[in-house]
Amino acid sequence: MARYILRRLAFLLVSLALASVVLFVLLRLLPGDPANALTSVGAAPEQIAAARHSIGSDRPLPEQFAHWIGQLASGDLGTSFISSLPVGPEVGARLRVTVPLTLAAFVLAVLIAVPAGFLAAYKRRTWYGALLNGVSQLGIAVPVFWLGMVLIAVFALNGGWLPAGGFPQDGWAEPAEAMRSLVLPVATIALVMSASLIRYVRSATLDVLGSDYLRTARALGSSFGRAMWRHGLRNAAVPVISILGIELASTLLGAVVVESVYALPGLGSLLATGIAQHDYPVIQGVLFVSTLAVLLIGFAADILQRIIDPRLRGRLSGGAR
Amino acid sequence: MSRPSTRHSATLIAGCVTAGLIALLALVSLLWVPYAPDDTSGGRLAGPGGGHLLGTDKLGRDLFTQLMTGSRIAFEAGLGSVLIAAAIGITLGVLAAFTRGWLDDTLAALLDILIAFPTLLLAMLVVAARSATLASAVLAIGLAQSAVVGRLVRILVKRVLAQDYITAARTSGTSWPRIVAGHVLPNIWPTLVVNLALQFGLAILAEAGLSYLGLGAPPPNASWGRMLQEAQATFTTAPAGALAPGILLVMLVIGVNLIADGLRDTLDPAARGRR
Numbered sequence: 001m002a003r004y005i006l007r008r009l010a011f012l013l014v015s016l017a018l019a020s021v022v023l024f025v026l027l028r029l030l031p032g033d034p035a036n037a038l039t040s041v042g043a044a045p046e047q048i049a050a051a052r053h054s055i056g057s058d059r060p061l062p063e064q065f066a067h068w069i070g071q072l073a074s075g076d077l078g079t080s081f082i083s084s085l086p087v088g089p090e091v092g093a094r095l096r097v098t099v100p101l102t103l104a105a106f107v108l109a110v111l112i113a114v115p116a117g118f119l120a121a122y123k124r125r126t127w128y129g130a131l132l133n134g135v136s137q138l139g140i141a142v143p144v145f146w147l148g149m150v151l152i153a154v155f156a157l158n159g160g161w162l163p164a165g166g167f168p169q170d171g172w173a174e175p176a177e178a179m180r181s182l183v184l185p186v187a188t189i190a191l192v193m194s195a196s197l198i199r200y201v202r203s204a205t206l207d208v209l210g211s212d213y214l215r216t217a218r219a220l221g222s223s224f225g226r227a228m229w230r231h232g233l234r235n236a237a238v239p240v241i242s243i244l245g246i247e248l249a250s251t252l253l254g255a256v257v258v259e260s261v262y263a264l265p266g267l268g269s270l271l272a273t274g275i276a277q278h279d280y281p282v283i284q285g286v287l288f289v290s291t292l293a294v295l296l297i298g299f300a301a302d303i304l305q306r307i308i309d310p311r312l313r314g315r316l317s318g319g320a321r
Numbered sequence: 322m323s324r325p326s327t328r329h330s331a332t333l334i335a336g337c338v339t340a341g342l343i344a345l346l347a348l349v350s351l352l353w354v355p356y357a358p359d360d361t362s363g364g365r366l367a368g369p370g371g372g373h374l375l376g377t378d379k380l381g382r383d384l385f386t387q388l389m390t391g392s393r394i395a396f397e398a399g400l401g402s403v404l405i406a407a408a409i410g411i412t413l414g415v416l417a418a419f420t421r422g423w424l425d426d427t428l429a430a431l432l433d434i435l436i437a438f439p440t441l442l443l444a445m446l447v448v449a450a451r452s453a454t455l456a457s458a459v460l461a462i463g464l465a466q467s468a469v470v471g472r473l474v475r476i477l478v479k480r481v482l483a484q485d486y487i488t489a490a491r492t493s494g495t496s497w498p499r500i501v502a503g504h505v506l507p508n509i510w511p512t513l514v515v516n517l518a519l520q521f522g523l524a525i526l527a528e529a530g531l532s533y534l535g536l537g538a539p540p541p542n543a544s545w546g547r548m549l550q551e552a553q554a555t556f557t558t559a560p561a562g563a564l565a566p567g568i569l570l571v572m573l574v575i576g577v578n579l580i581a582d583g584l585r586d587t588l589d590p591a592a593r594g595r596r
Contacts (some may be wrong), residue, residue: 015430026446046562141574143526144535146549146567153556153563246436257530261553272534277444287442299431 003304013300019291020072024065027280053083056281066205068284077288078281087285090270095289097167098259098266101182102252105189110244112194117201124202132198139195148261150189155184165263178269185262189255193247199241204236211235238309245301249294333583339367342575343569348397350389358382358390358542366561375561378551384562391545391566395525395573396458396537403517404523405463406470411513413467414474415501418482418492429475435468441530448536455528455538462527477509511588518581522574529570545570 043051052058056067071078077087116132123129156164162184168177208214210230213235217227256268263269267286274282305312349402376383394568417428435443442459451457459488481487481504491499531537532546540547545566552562 013431067406067591137578138571138575141522141526141571143529143533143546143548143549143567143570143576144529146570149549149553149556149563150567153560157557217474256445257534260534273443 001306001313008299008302012295015295016292019295020069020288021065023284023287023291024068027283028061030070070295072288077285080282082277082279082282085321087281090282091246091267091285091289093171094164094265094270094286097173097182097264098252098255098268099265100186101189101258101264102255104182104186105193106248106251108186108190109193109247112190113197113201116194117198118205120198120204124206127170129197133202136195136198136202139192140199142190142195143194144192145257145261147192148184148258151184153259165261169265181262181264185264188261189258193251196319197240197243197247200240201236204239205232208232208236234308238305238312241301241308245297249297252290252293252297266281274317330583330587332579333587336576336579336581336583338576339572340580342576343392343573343576344396346389348400354386354389356383356386358386358451359540362388362434369561375565378548378562379555379559384565387543387548388545390542391548392569392573393456394542394544395528395570397455398462398528398544399521399577400523401456401459402466402528403521404468405460406520406524407517409467410470411474413471413477415505417471417475417521418478419497419506421545423552429472432468432475434474435465436472443529444527445534445536448531452538453536455544458528458531458537459524461531464485464526466524470513470516470520474509474513477512478505481508484514511584514588515581515585518577518584522577522581525570525574525577 025213040097049058057063059067068078077091079086120129120132124133152164155162163181165181167181168174172178208231211232213231214227217231218224222230225318234306252267255266256272258264259266259268260272267290269288270282274286275281360383367377367381375388377383378387382463411575413428413432417425417432443465444458446574447461447464448457451460487500487504490504495503528537528544529546530547532544533550535547535550537546539546543551548566552566556563
């Protein structure tokens with residue numbers, strides 16, 4: 001296992017290096033000169049050249065890349081072209097909205113999806129089993145931003161129980177207000193996420209229910225609950241954890257849309273502004289931090305799977321199936 | 322087991338009817354729409370009735386006309402993305418499946434990293450690099466989905482290549498291109514078609530998300546996503562504009578998913594009853 005962790009760690013580092021090269025190159029393909037954002041329309045060529053020089057975009061690409069990696073190595077995400085503020089603290093501030101939003105939605109989605117998915121499989125011949133399955137079919141077809149709009153209309157505009165959007169100016173210094181403003185966004189993400197999770201949990205449970213080992217355990221005199229607890233849970237968890245990792249990562253990054261619906265000052269809105277202003281250090285910083293998070297989540301999911309299922313340990317990445 | 326098969330064909334029929342209704346709307350919009358898409362003569366935020374079936378939006382444009390154009394854009398987005406995803410994904414997946422050792426590991430890892438990147442984020446980058454048009458959005462979504470298709474194809478092809486009949490074909494001197502055309506593709510297409518149908522639905526949702534963020538097709542040929550974004554501020558005063566595009570969007574995606582489920586059961590009986 002220790003050997004596996006080392007190999008997987010090396011894979012993580014290589015992926016991170018690869019991802020940062022891709023990120024850097026992809027960004028340089030964006031049309032538009034960031035120096036334009038710094039100078040007024042019709043600026044003299046010397047002014048543009050000076051602006052380019054000041055942000056370093058006149059230097060050769062490999063040199064710019066080396067400079068960026070050097071900064072990263074010392075924990076510096078660079079300085080925004082537009083606001084001249086360091087990117088690191090800004091990303092940190094935005095994470096205080098995006099991380100609680102993602103984690104709360106994730107936990108809520110798991111709490112909904114695991115029992116619901118199990119019931120949808122175990123009670124699939126009853127009306128509520130079929131209903132659960134139908135609701136999850138409906139759920140995966142609902143666009144997350146539209147669900148957000150509907151929830152705002154019902155709970156904020158009509159009911160007036162919760163804020164329609166925004167985040168308190170002082171952030172978590174006003175914990176009650178901050179939490180109130182996250183209730184609807186968390187519910188929005190969790191509902192959409194649990195719809196697809198239910199299908200995976202249901203499918204994994206069906207596999208377990210039809211398995212020979214469960215039948216054997218029952219034949220040897222285990223109660224159903226004990227057989228499920230000892231054998232079923234562990235087997236069903238393996239594919240589900242792999243999906244959970246992907247879902248958590250995509251929620252973190254996909255929060256862009258939900259943050260836009262609810263006007264939340266999170267990582268997503270920082271990225272959107274960065275893209276609109278060609279603010280390379282901001283885009284690079286946000287994408288680097290989120291890529292790192294995605295890779296770490298994948299790392300954790302792979303390790304967790306191999307603790308649960310030793311049969312997977314020969315394989316570098318990914319889970320069952 | 323006659324009962325499951327009738328139920329499953331019912332799934333397929335339900336899906337075809339639901340998606341077919343919207344396909345019909347899209348087809349008719351090619352020939353005729355009630356009003357010109359940029360005709361603002363209807364008065365702002367008029368309610369349903371009075372010459373406008375569903376009323377008008379905040380600029381006085383006919384809602385039903387926009388819904389019809391939107392359905393066409395949804396189909397264009399879905400079909401375009403899936404075609405790109407299939408072309409790139411199948412090529413990459415087949416190539417990866419035929420390589421071995423570190424090259425295969427690297428390709429698999431690359432596809433895994435790409436998949437971990439959400440479609441929407443990749444799409445935002447591509448759209449920002451080009452411009453906010455339907456073509457950019459379709460290109461971006463197709464590229465992102467090609468990783469998912471590529472990984473699936475790689476796994477499927479590897480499974481086929483491990484079969485005895487491939488060894489037999491090799492020993493009898495059949496060339497690799499003929500093996501791919503004659504044995505590999507026919508064996509993987511049922512699973513592949515089902516997955517592409519699911520990708521079609523996901524592509525429509527992704528395009529709507531991009532349009533909602535203002536990164537999709539520009540007006541007046543607005544997609545459902547942009548219509549919803551424009552109607553958000555007037556949800557309570559003029560609910561038709563904020564509800565109708567969403568309902569059609571959900572209907573179309575459910576219809577396509579039902580078709581995928583029905584196809585899975587018809588083409589791949591082994592998976593019957595799962596999922």
